[in-house]
Amino acid sequence: MNFILILFALTANFEVTDYPNDSGDKLNIKIFLSHPDSVISVKVFREEEKELRELEPIKIFPEQKEYLLTDKGIDRGRSYNYILEVETVDGKKIRKIISDVVPKAELFHKKRLNVLVFLIFYSFFLFFYLGKARKGEELFLRKIPGLDAIDEAVGRSTEMGRPVLYILGLGYISDIATLAGLSILGRVAKKVAQYESDIIVPCFDPIVMAAAQEITKQGYMEAGRPDLYKEKNIFFLTQDQFGYAAGVDGIMLREKPGAIFFQGYFYAESLILAETGYSIGAIQIAGTTATTQLPFFIAACDYTLIGEEMFAASAYLTRDPLMVSTIKGEDIAKMVFMGFIVLGTIFGSLPFASNLYNLIMNFLQTF
Amino acid sequence: MKREVPLIITFLSGIIIIIAFFIPLYPFGSYKNFPGLQDRFLQWYNILLGFTLILGIDTLIAYHWKKIKEGSKDAPYSIALIVSIFITLAVGIFSWVKYGDPFKAGSPFMFYYDYIFVPLQSTMFALLAFFIASAAYRAFRARNLEATLLLIAAAFVMIGRVPAGDNILNIYLFGYHITLPKIAAWILDTPNMAVQRGILIGVALGGIAMSLRIILGIEKTYLS
């Protein structure tokens, strides 16, 4: 049996192609070895003006038949010759030559066409709706059930003659969730003013506190009761995560608020806050984009705005053109995604549509 | 002048990064050993991002310095804070100069790290083990369908992912061997995966919209 093996002379070959989607300074070299175990060394040389430069040597593995090497730092448009020298166990030497290969540059990265298509399509719809919103056109957004829960909570809290506690979380003024929490605060403050009750807002960040004071005062003014607005109820507590949680727990136990709102970005301290709030029997409405904290809020609070519902709620309340148009643009993209998934899965299941399915899958291949 | 130029800078730097993503040609992409615009901008971005790490420190020190000057009841803690900033810094610089690398095993900085910083930070978060138990007991009620589903799924994953759950359930259904760990693994692999994907797509869409508005100067809050 092994007699036949020896007859099979080792075949070694290689192929030099342009490195795809680059600035033209690289070439790809692919080497094929039929019997890698009978090879001692493999050398590749690049010929430049009669001078041979050896490329980095490659390590040979007994069972690996194919090797990929990249020759870098060469000139775009110049033609190069490559020589492959393979030394085998029985002292034979195989030489192969490939001449005048020219590295080319690509103007557009073909593998990234899918990103460009999506970017253009998505930007178009975002700014199409922004234009409409800025012209004052009415863009439909469904009412978020959470908003009714907010009004109801404030109502029941004031019936019991107890104040409302509003927590904006640990985010900074630049966090989207904190901005959404502030616009919901505006609505709650207005409701509280209408019911002639009090609202307490302990803050984690001085800048967010200043914004909260501004928005609460505006809420009282919109309800026609600027006299009821108490600036001292909106104060800076501390900038330490657990110190803040302990401080707010103390306020809950002292003031015994009827309704507590957690609207903003939260970290692990959400647990400590929601638990004490539940234990004093307050109605709790939460809202955050922090997915790791949502399970605790959902289990401990009466109602929770999940992630993007917060943005939809604040857009519904403020009718701010920027927020509303963003949600409309995102909705279009989500609709296209849902359609794409339905069509894609169907094509993937029908045998006769398989080449269309493969076309889609290749289009979505990123590297 | 103070508002327009920053917006132009944001526009140019953002656009060049996006263009360089699509066009590998020099000057956007690098050619031989001439760095392209993308590689050079990223290098500068790395340097500058390091400086944003320390931006909050002046407000921190100013806040605690004010508390000390006012002589509030929490003043001693603020003193402890400011003193610990300077001691840590001094120990760090000393170790860096003496050993050439502050993380050298046995250096004073590593002493501070191993015996003061690590216990403080890890114990801070170890508190949560207690709070999650008390919150589970005092606040997690199956008050409606949604909360009930959440608690059932939580129980399956909790018991399925610890050794205790390995042999509580052992049944064969339609040729499949059903155990608690397999149920927990399935909950994580399919329903959890599908929802996390839905949320991931929503968050990505929101992030892209925000970034587009920043580059085109519609969103200016970061300049406040």
Added chain:
Amino acid sequence: MYSGFLHAFGVWLAAFFTLSIFSFLYKDNPFYKFAEHIYVGSSAAYWILYLFVFDVKPLLWDAFFRNTGFEKWILIVPFALSLMMLTRFIPNISWISRYAIAFVVGIGAGLAITGSIQGILIPQLKGTLVPLFGKENFWHYVNNWILVAGVLTTLFYFYFSIHHRGILRGLAKTGIIFIMIAFGAAFGYTVMARVSLLIGRIHFLLFEWLSFIFH
């Protein structure tokens, strides 16, 4: 790593800080406040140290002396931008820092857009195009049905441009069921993380602090 005495002193110091943080369980007290402020202070100092050890020294200082010619002098630009960033600490000229921050924010936005589309939207969409029926065994396709239904109903739950009435209300309801199961799983797994942290600290207290009793 440290000599006998130094190690013992260090372990007692670590135990002191561990117990003072745990005292928060009983109630917020001076020991907790003292330990917590040292934590905030020392981590602030780390950031200043890291800035010099990992940023200024290797990327500016060493790079300046290593490079030559154009590459050497181009480093003036990031150096100037860094100084502009530092003007944020000087009140009356802190507006200069806006130029440096604008550059950082612009690059960050450009990276976020290309990263999110290429790294999340496209691969996640591609991963969802699974076959719904075919030759393989029945249960494999049931799993794909549930997977695709989960993604579609979750996306629909966060769709705000249409009333959730009639059949659409059913879709949203299915969505919320999937979401609750997923958050249940997330909660269940998080319990393990929190408990692990406690195991780490108790393990330290027993086997390093009280090592003369437990070993």
Added chain:
Amino acid sequence: MKKIYDILEFLGKIDRRWIFLFVFVFTTLPLALKFKVRVTPTEEVKIAFNYIENLKEGDRVLISIDYDPASMPELQPMLYAILRHLFRKNLKVIMMGHWPLGLPLGKTALEEVAKEYNKKYGEDYVFLGFRPGGSAVMVAMGSEIRNVFAADQYGTPLDSLPVMRDVHNYDDIALLIGLEAGSTGDFWVQFANARFGQEIILGCTAVIAPNLYPYYQAGQIRGIIGGLRGAADYENLVGKLGTGSIGMWVQSAIHILIIIFIIFGNVGYFVLRRRRKRSV
């Protein structure tokens, strides 16, 4: 009958410090008495283990430390188990990190395990340290790693380190193992895998494990090693039990305890609600 309802209602009102005491006792006793339990490795961890098992000797593996002491109890045992596996298979280890506060943890583990398998610095493993920039560092490493890490943590230029001599970008790195406590894993997936095709395995805290399953199903990462359970599984597969396995007995105890607490709480809640409905 009323007596039973009183007891059930009381179940819903135990003071929270009793709960703390239960948790403390059920953690301290099993640890002190060194209870150990054998874990049967979960599927994703086995797949991650087998992926590394199939790497060729001399392949280069990049480890990224993206956690800090707050996640040490879960990720440090995982790092030790992974390092033992890599060195046993004579793979070359390149360590870096995006969370500076966690870097010393990575460095200590690397040096300890390297000594265990008497590996030489510069020849078998290298410690690059941290560079600010996050995703920008990941993109720069796609073209040339020296643009970001011109030298290692001790100032030695990369070209004079045998491990790094022919390493320029992701094409020369067989596998990236990210140890994640936050969202840095998502960036690795976006910028190293989607953009440059780098193969990735993510070890992570149990908090963020559920968020990584979409990447696993979409084939963007090759495996997930989740939480202390993942660490214990990997220790089992490597065959050297460490702090990961010790904790699993306590995990069982506390998980059962918490499920009982949830049941007590709900029993008390429903009894109270039924009584309030009848009396009003």
